Amino acid sequence: MRFHTGFAALFASSVLFSAGSAGAVDLEVTHWWTSGGEAAAAKVLAESYDKLGGDKWVDGAIAGSGTTARPIIVSRILGGNPMGATQLNTGRDAEDLVKAGLMTDLSELAAKEGWADFIRPSKLLDACKYEGKIYCVPVNIHSWQWMWTNPSVFKDAGVNPPANWKDLVAAAPKLKEKGVIPLATGDAWQVDGIFRVLLAAIGGKELYLKIAEKKDAEAAAGPEMKAVLQAFAEARELADPGYVGRQWNEATSLVLTGKAGAQVMGDWAQSEFGTAGKVAGTDYDCLPGLGVYPMLDTGGDAFYFPKSDNPEVTKAQLKLASMLVSKETQVSFNLAKGSLPIRGDIDLNTANACMQKGIKILADSNNVLPAYEQAFSSDTQGQIEDLSTEFFADKNMSVDDAQARFVEIITEAQ
Amino acid sequence: MPNKRPFAPLRNFNAKVAAVPMIATVLVVFVGCTLWTVVYSFTSSRSLPVLDFVGFDQYERLFRTTRWNVALKNLAIYGVLSLVFSLVIGFILAALMDQKIRFENTFRTIFLYPHALSFIVTGLAWQWILAPTFGIQKVVRDLGFETFEFSLLTNSRYTIYAIVIAGLWQGTGLVMALMLAGLRTVDDEIWKAARVDGIPAWKTYVFIIIPMMRPVFVTTLVIIAAAIVKIYDLVVAMTNGGPGIASEVPAKYVYDLMFSRGNLGQGLAASTIMLTTVLIILVPWALMEFRPTNRKGGAK
Missing domain, CATH: 3.40.190.10 (Periplasmic binding protein-like II)
Incomplete structure (x- = not known):
């Protein structure tokens, strides 16, 4: 019921404002x-x-x-x-x-x-x-398809800085021993971002295009998609419990200050490293396409x-x-x-x-992927986000369950 | 002229004129917008309302959506717990305050203070208190209890209870103040009579005072219930619905679908369900409470 009053207030204020702006x-x-x-x-x-x-x-x-x-x-x-x-x-x-x-x-x-x-x-x-x-x-x-890493954190833990997603998963136990968060993330949309990056980087271009452009439910039910969700299941083991409600730049600063090993985040994260006076290649490193498929969405x-x-x-x-x-x-x-x-x-x-x-x-141009925002309506994006965040938070939710739900969303997508 | 009774519609003319703005508001804003909401919930509207009727499609999708079902369940948990506990704790606090204690004003202020905060502030404060990395868990661990685990906020199963706690912290003070006001209206003679008859204090409260305070309880109930249904800001500030979708509530679903996901039809369908639920609970109660024959009774 409060929405009705909200609407009324919105309406009233808009009338007032438009009369005043000259x-x-x-x-x-x-x-x-x-x-x-x-x-x-x-x-x-x-x-x-x-x-x-x-x-x-x-x-x-x-x-x-x-x-x-x-x-x-x-x-x-x-x-x-x-x-x-x-x-x-x-x-x-x-x-x-x-x-x-x-x-x-x-x-x-x-x-x-x-x-x-x-x-x-x-x-x-x-x-x-x-x-x-x-x-x-x-x-x-x-572009979303970037992973930002702090090489010195990995060296301190006695492992090589990761060159791709698999390396990170393998290095995770060593990092955890040191009290370092392997993968820093935050709010729902950031978790969803990890999923969309994995879809491109683990699933490959063909799968990404089938799902984003053709809304192909068969591809969504296929083994490649399952591999993506399995990687996403690995990702949920890498995050710390404190990720709930964390801002993206706080997560970036965890990587920046050596409290976390890596962050999957779009290239806007780079401006945070830049503002902090860090140098690309030495203080921090970047892996486009998680070091697997170097493709970027636009x-x-x-x-x-x-x-x-x-x-x-x-x-x-x-x-x-x-x-x-x-x-x-x-x-x-x-x-x-x-x-x-x-x-x-x-x-x-x-x-x-x-x-x-x-x-x-x-x-x-072969490396260019369409962004989610171009491919899906905000409603569909929202449904995918609900699914990915639910899956990420609930470690009891199985890959198969998630895949079945994903197929449903893609079938309905417009 | 002086002996002539005024024409009926003109009786109390000033009062009626004064009520016109309120009547208009009720008709246009409440009734009008409610009808609008219900009508458009049967359309396929996206960001903008369009009259393209799709029957019950929006409702079908709504009840297939896990997030909505989780939200309903959370509202039920939050509703029942905060209703029961805020009434019980509020009444007990008020009864304790009523024992002519010293510094009553100070205590009353302390208990009422949380209510002066907005839900956003309450939510953030409790988020910090409950966050495992620097809240209670960390403090206790720093004291030497290394394995102490207190992670209400990050464990999907318990998040909603964390929100209940924060909600109670905020709301109980007001309930206490209302109850205290109610207790003060009880005549001292009744207490004296009870004491003469040798009735223990708790019995006096349960069987005499509480029934006498019925109007206060009704008012309090309405205030709490309204606050429960519209719970939104507290969740946004504390967990933003997380982890995952574990602490989603219906109002948040409606807002997200309508404004950030551009699916007006779906959002309106959800708000229609919210309204229906409230009506199902409210109408029978209102009929009982406000039926004309009850005029002579204690409750108005």
């Missing part, structure tokens, strides 16, 4: 880049936008992960109180909003600047398209521009969109964020060893 030059930008490295990257964008003169970037950072921020952003747009621009993940986050005609059409600008020519991989721009029109600006590429962040009645706001939105894809912004922003740029025509020679690895992998 200033065109203050462009409110919402995003959830709030950890140390992320905030630095957001600041780069804000400063470059303000430097263009005239319009101002009003920072609307929402603390917490996308899980917290996305509903706030979406309900503000639906409630008629849209911000000037907002970050969302590349993919189907905003699908329904675009369908309902709530987003500014960027096609004209995109054609003028020739986005299709330089945005790479081209899948990124496809994710922004609906009925041939472009509704978002991809700003970076983030999720990432994109900016959406909710439609506004005010032409001044629309103008400011297009100006921001154009800036986001520009060469200068792409270089400075992605170096700060630890992500890969969306342009194929810029040189990132200042990037560190791990980023170079990533750039190399993505240069070959």
Whole structure:
């Protein structure tokens, strides 16, 4: 029953707000880049936008992960109180909003600047398209398929630093003896992330594509999928009991400070190592595709521009969109964020060893996987997350049970 | 004019005008939105409401979902335990406070303080207290009991009880305050009469005082029950539904499905079930409690 009152309050406040917003030059930008490295990257964008003169970037950072921020952003747009621009993940986050005609059409600008020519991989721009029109600006590429390790922890325990997933599993008992957490993880979405990485790294490209793109229930019931779930069952033995409710950057800092051996986390974790002044290759190491199959998905962040009645706001939105894809912004922003740029025509020679690895992998389009966000609706993603976290927490749940449930989800997926 | 009775609808005209905003709110917000919720729970709505009816599909999926069933079970456990314990502990605390003790104000403040905190703060504080890496478990282990195990939060089977404990810590103070107010309304003469008759104190409480406090109990029950059904923030702060899905609650399912997973139909179906459950419990009770013939009785 409290939801009804909640709705009413939301509605009332949105009416009040939209009546009050007239200033065109203050462009409110919402995003959830709030950890140390992320905030630095957001600041780069804000400063470059303000430097263009005239319009101002009003920072609307929402603390917490996308899980917290996305509903706030979406309900503000639906409630008629849209911000000037907002970050969302590349993919189907905003699908329904675009369908309902709530987003500014960027096609004209995109054609003028020739986005299709330089945005790479081209899948990124496809994710922004609906009925041939472009509704978002991809700003970076983030991939989930990375494992971050602290080599000195392994050396202290008398084992070689792992080169792949199997090594980590084998080294785990030695690490535990030393009181080190073999695999640091946290909140539900991080646990789910381990599962999606294992799906690509243990299952291989073929299985990943069958499940993500074709929603092939037979593949989901097959032996390769079982191997993935078995690896995931190994993973649940590697985590410490304190993982419940831990933030991702806390987990990263466990690795950083030598309290944990490894973390499976997307490449945004790198910005935490960077902010802490650690050097890739010596202080920490990175294993794309868990060192098994070096393939990366191309999720990432994109900016959406909710439609506004005010032409001044629309103008400011297009100006921001154009800036986001520009060469200068792409270089400075992605170096700060630890992500890969969306342009194929810029040189990132200042990037560190791990980023170079990533750039190399993505240069070959055979190594590019579609991200969950592009493949599954947020509803299906949620169902998979429920399953993976339940399995991870409940050591009595068997691989077969989990697989049966997974098949059910994939069969229903749209 | 002075002798003429006013036209019936205009009787108490000012009072009726004053009630109009409230009536409108009730009709539009409560009744209107409830109907809207029920209607759209039969559609295939995703992020946006669409009138595409799919029958009971959403309900079928709802009851096939493990997470929802776990959530219902958790609500039942949480509901029964916190109802029973907060009433019992609250009443006992109030009875103890009523013994004309010294520093009563101080104690009352201490017990009532947790209620001044938001559930988020309570949840975080208890998360820290119960976390195995730096809470009670660590303190006791540091004292020398190396094998001491107290991991309510991280063991899927007991997490919901950790939430019950935190909920009780927060809510019992209020129950105590209400009960204490109720106890103070009991006439001293009754106590004197009981003492003259040589009835032991506990018997006086159970057979005389508690029945006399029926209205207070009803009020308290309604307040606690409402708090139970809408439990959400405490869970979010303490465990976020984890480990896994072990401490999920219905309200959290509704919120997640509606807002972060863009499946309005499913979320509305879940909230309709929540509403139905409340109605099933509430309607028979309300009929009994508020039936007109009861007017003369103690309860209003």
